Amino acid sequence: MKLKLISVAIIVSLAGCASAGTSHAHPHRAPAGYWKLNPLKCPDLVEDWRDRRESRIDEAYDRGPRDVREDIRDRIESRRDEAVTYCPPSAWEWHGPQYRPQIHAHRPVKVRVFYNPHRNHYYHRHGGKAVLVKW
Numbered sequence: 202m203k204l205k206l207i208s209v210a211i212i213v214s215l216a217g218c219a220s221a222g223t224s225h226a227h228p229h230r231a232p233a234g235y236w237k238l239n240p241l242k243c244p245d246l247v248e249d250w251r252d253r254r255e256s257r258i259d260e261a262y263d264r265g266p267r268d269v270r271e272d273i274r275d276r277i278e279s280r281r282d283e284a285v286t287y288c289p290p291s292a293w294e295w296h297g298p299q300y301r302p303q304i305h306a307h308r309p310v311k312v313r314v315f316y317n318p319h320r321n322h323y324y325h326r327h328g329g330k331a332v333l334v335k336w
Contacts, residue, residue, distance in 0.1 A: 234297020243288035
């Protein structure tokens with residue numbers, strides 16, 4: 202008797218979970234979209250990319266002791282420059298259905314973008330969380 206009761210309870214709870222998963226698909230709900238950072242419109246990110254390219258080329262050809270010290274100083278300056286980046290609001294593009302300001306999120310305004318050299322990606326802080334910046 203207990204086994205039948207437990208089986209019925211499990212089936213009912215699974216059915217409830219399955220219907221809860223589809224309850225969010227409301228026909229009148231606004232379609233989602235998101236803001237995506239376009240790095241080509243952010244001058245700091247373009248400058249960082251050019252500095253990395255120049256450093257790779259420079260480190261590949263000159264290996265003298267004076268140039269090695271210069272490369273180390275250049276690498277330190279590049280990391281300090283990449284640590285915090287300010288992107289203008291025009292660098293953010295809307296992806297998704299037609300943007301409607303009364304429904305969708307507002308365009309990010311002057312976001313500080315941080316670079317994590319260990320994981321080689323950019324992120325920004327929103328509240329207490331780090332949000333990965335993809336492009």
